[in-house]
Amino acid sequence: MAAAAEPILVVDDLNVSFDTRDGELRAVRGLDFALYPGETLGIIGESGAGKSQAVLAVLGLLPTNGRATGSARYRGRELIGMPGSELNAVRGARIALVFQDPMSSLNPYLRIRTQMVEVLAHHAGLRGVEARRRAVAMLEAVRIPDAVRVLERYPHEFSGGMRQRVMIAMALLCDPDILVADEPTTALDVTVQAQVLEILRDLQRSRGIATLLITHDLGVVAGQCDRVLVMYAGRIVESGSVDGIFNQPQHPYTADLLRSIPRLDRQGRLNAIAGDPPDPMLAPPGCPYAPRCSHRFERCDRERPLLGARLSGAAACHLDAAGD
Amino acid sequence: MLAHSVKRVVGAVPTLFILITLAFFMMRLAPGGPFDAEKALAPEVQANLDRIYHLDEPLPAQYARYLGNVVRGDLGPSFQYQDWTVNELIARGLPVSLRLGVTALVLALLLGVTAGTLAALRQNAATDHAVMTAAMTGISIPNFVMAPLLILVFAVWLGWLPAGGWSGGALRNMLLPVVVLTLPLVAYIARLTRGSMIEVLRSDYIRTARAKGLPERTVVLRHALRPALLPVVSFLGPAIAALLSGSLVVEQIFGLPGIGRYFVQGALNRDYTLVMGVVIFYGSLVIVMNVIVDLVYAWLDPKVRY
Amino acid sequence: MAGSESQVLSDAWHRLRRNRAAVVAAAILAAITLLALFAPALSPHPYDHTYWDKVSIAPTLSDGHLFGTDAVGRDLFVRTLHGGRISLLVGIAATLVSLLIGVGWGATAGYLGGRVDAVMMRIVDILYAIPFVFLVILLMVAFGRNILLIFIAIGAIKWLDMARIVRGQTLSLKRREFVEAAQAAGVSSFAIIRRHIVPNLLGVVAVYVTLTIPQVILIESFLSFLGLGVQEPSTSWGLLVADGAREMQNAPWMLLFPALFLAVTLFCFNFIGDGLRDALDPKDR
Numbered sequence: 001m002a003a004a005a006e007p008i009l010v011v012d013d014l015n016v017s018f019d020t021r022d023g024e025l026r027a028v029r030g031l032d033f034a035l036y037p038g039e040t041l042g043i044i045g046e047s048g049a050g051k052s053q054a055v056l057a058v059l060g061l062l063p064t065n066g067r068a069t070g071s072a073r074y075r076g077r078e079l080i081g082m083p084g085s086e087l088n089a090v091r092g093a094r095i096a097l098v099f100q101d102p103m104s105s106l107n108p109y110l111r112i113r114t115q116m117v118e119v120l121a122h123h124a125g126l127r128g129v130e131a132r133r134r135a136v137a138m139l140e141a142v143r144i145p146d147a148v149r150v151l152e153r154y155p156h157e158f159s160g161g162m163r164q165r166v167m168i169a170m171a172l173l174c175d176p177d178i179l180v181a182d183e184p185t186t187a188l189d190v191t192v193q194a195q196v197l198e199i200l201r202d203l204q205r206s207r208g209i210a211t212l213l214i215t216h217d218l219g220v221v222a223g224q225c226d227r228v229l230v231m232y233a234g235r236i237v238e239s240g241s242v243d244g245i246f247n248q249p250q251h252p253y254t255a256d257l258l259r260s261i262p263r264l265d266r267q268g269r270l271n272a273i274a275g276d277p278p279d280p281m282l283a284p285p286g287c288p289y290a291p292r293c294s295h296r297f298e299r300c301d302r303e304r305p306l307l308g309a310r311l312s313g314a315a316a317c318h319l320d321a322a323g324d
Numbered sequence: 325m326l327a328h329s330v331k332r333v334v335g336a337v338p339t340l341f342i343l344i345t346l347a348f349f350m351m352r353l354a355p356g357g358p359f360d361a362e363k364a365l366a367p368e369v370q371a372n373l374d375r376i377y378h379l380d381e382p383l384p385a386q387y388a389r390y391l392g393n394v395v396r397g398d399l400g401p402s403f404q405y406q407d408w409t410v411n412e413l414i415a416r417g418l419p420v421s422l423r424l425g426v427t428a429l430v431l432a433l434l435l436g437v438t439a440g441t442l443a444a445l446r447q448n449a450a451t452d453h454a455v456m457t458a459a460m461t462g463i464s465i466p467n468f469v470m471a472p473l474l475i476l477v478f479a480v481w482l483g484w485l486p487a488g489g490w491s492g493g494a495l496r497n498m499l500l501p502v503v504v505l506t507l508p509l510v511a512y513i514a515r516l517t518r519g520s521m522i523e524v525l526r527s528d529y530i531r532t533a534r535a536k537g538l539p540e541r542t543v544v545l546r547h548a549l550r551p552a553l554l555p556v557v558s559f560l561g562p563a564i565a566a567l568l569s570g571s572l573v574v575e576q577i578f579g580l581p582g583i584g585r586y587f588v589q590g591a592l593n594r595d596y597t598l599v600m601g602v603v604i605f606y607g608s609l610v611i612v613m614n615v616i617v618d619l620v621y622a623w624l625d626p627k628v629r630y
Numbered sequence: 631m632a633g634s635e636s637q638v639l640s641d642a643w644h645r646l647r648r649n650r651a652a653v654v655a656a657a658i659l660a661a662i663t664l665l666a667l668f669a670p671a672l673s674p675h676p677y678d679h680t681y682w683d684k685v686s687i688a689p690t691l692s693d694g695h696l697f698g699t700d701a702v703g704r705d706l707f708v709r710t711l712h713g714g715r716i717s718l719l720v721g722i723a724a725t726l727v728s729l730l731i732g733v734g735w736g737a738t739a740g741y742l743g744g745r746v747d748a749v750m751m752r753i754v755d756i757l758y759a760i761p762f763v764f765l766v767i768l769l770m771v772a773f774g775r776n777i778l779l780i781f782i783a784i785g786a787i788k789w790l791d792m793a794r795i796v797r798g799q800t801l802s803l804k805r806r807e808f809v810e811a812a813q814a815a816g817v818s819s820f821a822i823i824r825r826h827i828v829p830n831l832l833g834v835v836a837v838y839v840t841l842t843i844p845q846v847i848l849i850e851s852f853l854s855f856l857g858l859g860v861q862e863p864s865t866s867w868g869l870l871v872a873d874g875a876r877e878m879q880n881a882p883w884m885l886l887f888p889a890l891f892l893a894v895t896l897f898c899f900n901f902i903g904d905g906l907r908d909a910l911d912p913k914d915r
Contacts, residue, residue: 061534063526064447084540092537099535104528109550109626118546119536154626170536339759346765350772460904464897466848468855468868469889472875480879565761572856577875588856591771599771603764610761 007034008177008210009058009095014070014080016050016057016234025280027053029234031070035178040204040211042225042242044218044257048277050234051214052100055180059095060087074178093123096171100183102163106155113151116170123174138169142199161192165199172203179204180212185220197224218261222246227313230254233278233288240313250315252293287318295319332618336611343607347600348390352383372401399601404593410601413586421582423493424574425567427502432509432563437556439510440517441544444552447522455514462511468573471504475577488579501574508570509563513556521552550624557621561614568606642833645909652905655898662895666714675705677712678863697887700873709865710887716866717892720781721847725839727785728846732792733831739793740800741819751797754790762787763849770858780859784846792838799831837906844899851892867892 016028028050035041043051057068058079072079074090082090091097099105107115116135120126126134132151139147142165155163164184171179181200185193201224204211213224221228221242228245230238230253238251249255256273275292278284286301287293293300299318307316381389393400399410443455478500479487491497524530525548533547568584575584583602590598646652670677680702697706739750766783773779812822851868853859860866867888874885 056531059535061531088537088539090537091535097532097535099528099532101528105532107529107533107547109624110547114546118538118542122536122538122542156627167532336759339756342756343760343765346760347768350765350768353772460897460900464844464900465893466851466896468852468875469871469893472871472878472885473889475875476878476882476885561759565763568761569763569852573852576856587767588858591767592857594771596771599768603768606764607761611759614759 005037008037008075009035009212010071010073011054011058012071012073014054014057014068014072016053016062016066016068018063019065019067023281026283027066027234027280028057031231031234031236033229033236033239035210035212037177037210038208039226040213040224042221042228043212043214043231044216044221044228045231046216046273046277048280049231051231052182054231055097055182055212055214059091059097059180060084061091061097089123092119092176093174094176095178095180096174096176098164098167098171098179098181098184101187102160102167103187105167106163108155110154111151112153112155112166116151116166116173119170119173134173135169138173139166141172141203142166142169144169159192160188161196164188164192164196168196168200168203172207172209175207176209178210178212180214182214183216184213186215186217193220200224218246218257230257234280235288235316236307236314237289237317238310238313238315239307240310240315244312248311250310250313251289251317252295252319253289254315256292256294287316328622329619332615336615339611340608343611344391344394344604345387347603347607348387351596351600352386369401369403369406394604399604400597402590402595402598404590404595404598410598413598414583414602414605417581417583417586420490420493420580421571421575421584424498424501424505424580424582425564425571427498428505428509428567428570429563431502431506432513433556435506436510436513437517437549437553440514440519441521441549441552443514443518444521444525445544452518456518459511459514462507463515465508467504467508467570468577470507471500471574471577474500474504488577490580497578497580501578501580504574505567505570509566512559512563516555516559517552520555521548524548524552527551554621554624557617557624560617560620561610564613565610568610642906642909646905649905649909651901652909655901655905658894659898659902662714662891662898663718666711666718669711670708670715673705673708675708677708677865678704680704698881698883700877700881700884706884706887710867710870710891713865713867713870713888714891714895716777716860716864717847717850717868717895720777720784720850720866721843724781724785724788724846724850725842727782728788728792728842729835729839730789731786732789733796733835735789736793736796736798737800737831740797741804741822743801747797751794754793758790763852766849766853767856767858770853777860777864780850780853781846784849788842788846792835792842795834795838796831799834803831833910837903837910840899840906841903844896844903847892847896847899867895 011031011033014028014031015026018025018027031050031054033041043054045051053062053066056062057066058072060079060082062068068080070080074095077090079087079090106112113132113135116138117127117131120131120134135151136147139150144150144162144165150158150166155166158166164187168184184200185196188196197220200211203209211224213220215221225242228240228242229236230245230251232253238245238249238254240250245254246258249258253273260272273292278288278291286303287296287305290296290300297318303318305316305318307314397411399414402408402410402413405413439455439459443452446452475487478485485500486497489497530543530548533543538547571582571584572588573584574580575582576588579585583605586598587602589595590602675681681699681704697710700706700709735750735754739747766780766787769779769783847867850859850866851871854866854868855872857869857872860869862869870888871885871892874881874888878885
């Protein structure tokens with residue numbers, strides 16, 4: 001949609017690894033993507049595909065045993081390796097995050113007010129009445145009733161859906177350019193999921209925030225996103241527009257994912273993909289999806305397919321390329 | 325919060341009761357009876373004892389009477405220090421013991437929490453290993469070993485500090501006793517803080533705080549410190565008990581005129597009333613402090629507060 | 631089931647053996663224990679024999695007074711090891727007493743559950759808040775100072791932690807299928823506790839024991855230091871440190887040797903206990 005504009009975030013050959021007791025675990029392997037102003041880009045994949053680790057790495061939030069190499073440029077500024085004090089001016093203000101589990105992501109020992117006002121104080125120098133007014137306005141924007149009283153409460157007094165709205169309000173306090181939402185609705189009830197997604201979509205459209213939406217739920221992608229990246233075993237295996245991916249998936253993994261969606265109009269059992277993702281400690285030579293792929297042929301075990309252009313995007317599979 | 329407080333305070337009553345009961349019957353059931361002293365008692369002391377314990381009455385009646393006296397705060401006359409009541413002896417020693425204990429506790433909290441936090445922030449780095457090795461040493465060297473060693477080095481060999489005495493609580497005199505009382509507590513608190521801080525720093529809400537772009541100092545001090553301190557707060561009860569038993573050693577070895585010294589002298593001289601009185605006084609102190617610690621905990625943790 | 635339990639223990643054993651601090655500590659501790667057991671018998675000097683012509687002599691190789699002699703001319707090497715024997719004996723015996731009471735109490739409460747459990751654990755809670763060291767002193771004053779009483783008294787106060795730990799473990803274990811199977815087969819409650827629950831607690835108990843022994847040695851030494859524990863001519867590390875503290879100006883070795891043995895022993899137990907805990911719960915590191 002906004003392909004003509006300059007991308008706001010460019011990730012280039014990003015690698016994330018963790019030092020573990022049993023050796024080096026490679027979570028993300030050579031990830032490339034760009035995020036354009038105002039668009040919503042979905043990153044989809046099973047748990048362990050490296051989706052979350054990639055965005056945590058971009059924002060310098062990896063645990064102490066994690067290491068990121070490669071490049072991630074926000075408006076031309078390199079984020080990987082940026083000193084903490086400089087990075088702190090970006091995260092929370094220019095790039096905001098909403099995490100998966102609202103039950104554990106808010107500090108249970110501090111009032112909502114403290115947790116919201118500190119963001120304004122740190123990034124915008126706002127304190128006192130002015131900061132409170134902004135916080136209340138933002139809580140109201142995420143449709144929290146009785147926002148003035150909510151400010152004085154502690155997180156444990158609210159339901160998961162309410163807490164996630166507080167998280168969203170907190171993330172948007174400083175009018176960020178980018179919102180990263182990491183499985184924002186996974187921990188919520190289905191009805192609450194819909195409400196939170198709607199709030200997210202409305203705010204994102206009305207404020208023109210570029211959004212990176214990480215999820216394992218194709219339904220969420222269909223409702224929210226403009227473009228999609230499909231990740232498998234730390235790499236992108238397919239990218240394209242939402243329409244393209246849903247109607248003409250180019251990679252067998254994407255197709256299998258689509259088949260695994262439970263649907264009301266299709267009776268029968270869930271088609272979970274058989275088998276497990278590869279061990280992130282190992283790097284066998286072939287296509288990482290080959291062991292689970294129903295289209296697997298000899299070349300798949302020998303050579304890892306690279307991402308190549310397709311109808312509406314790109315895919316990393318020998319299947320069509322083999323005919324060339 | 326109020327209901328919680330009431331519950332905790334009421335909960336301490338049976339503990340106090342059991343403490344007093346155990347103390348009483350231990351004394352009364354001692355072989356030969358505690359008051360068949362090897363030395364003749366002054367007649368007025370004997371009369372006082374008879375009055376306080378009503379030794380001619382049946383045991384349950386004596387017990388009820390003693391309990392009544394304790395509840396009214398009367399611990400009876402001393403056995404050895406004639407003309408003194410146990411209450412007076414405790415009141416005399418209290419300022420010294422209190423000053424030592426409070427100084428040691430405050431220092432231990434400041435140093436222990438700081439060292440533990442630094443170690444947690446530099447987990448497995450040199451600072452961490454140094455702090456943890458020092459802590460293990462502090463825990464493993466008992467106060468009654470530490471005290472004579474420090475006296476040997478700083479008083480006997482180097483001659484920098486006095487080997488004992490109180491001198492009205494001069495800094496020079498306080499220094500070694502306070503160090504001996506403080507070090508083991510610093511060690512425990514540092515270990516506790518490190519463990520809980522590492523745990524807290526891994527939690528989702530700390531990641532959120534970092535994602536908000538807050539400076540590391542704010543993340544640690546505002547977001548992580550309070551939850552990391554909860555185990556330390558729980559430890560304060562045992563810490564106070566440890567301080568009290570440590571004060572016995574320290575006051576004895578440095579010759580300080582505190583309650584602990586009276587207590588040890590009383591125990592060696594079989595001054596039953598004094599020993600029993602101090603046991604009940606210290607025991608009650610620990611139990612009451614435990615309740616206070618509990619309330620502080622509740623105040624720190626909003627999930628308990630409501 | 632049994633296979634996975636022993637797998638856990640053997641993994642833990644493997645991890646423990648890779649923990650160098652714990653292995654060294656265990657070796658030192660074994661050496662001290664062996665010395666304490668055999669050296670007094672091998673030395674030409676009895677622990678309570680007084681050499682009036684050799685009062686407070688410094689450590690020397692002649693006559694085999696390796697650590698010198700004390701203020702009344704007794705061989706300090708033998709006395710230090712004799713004291714160690716007493717301290718270790720009290721430590722182990724009192725820990726066993728606490729173990730028996732604690733495991734029995736905790737396993738019973740956890741296994742029976744319900745109201746019995748509630749009452750039993752409430753009793754533990756109440757006792758927990760009592761500072762027992764003072765009561766032990768009171769006991770020593772009232773009943774006289776003898777070593778049997780010391781370790782029964784210490785054992786009787788140290789079981790509370792064990793009871794709590796064992797109860798928690800029992801609660802989680804009793805839901806597992808092998809206990810249910812035994813129940814279904816009509817095995818009595820007591821037999822289930824003895825045959826299924828107690829063996830499964832071994833790991834936790836091992837950690838607890840290695841961490842309790844030094845605490846008990848500490849209490850015993852503390853009492854003896856104050857003159858309220860072991861009595862002359864027998865001795866323990868606490869009593870030797872007290873004697874040494876009195877003589878440190880003229881004969882610092884009288885303080886240094888017992889202090890060193892006591893501190894090193896406590897150190898070793900703490901290191902092994904920490905190592906065991908890490909080995910059994912690898913997440914911690």
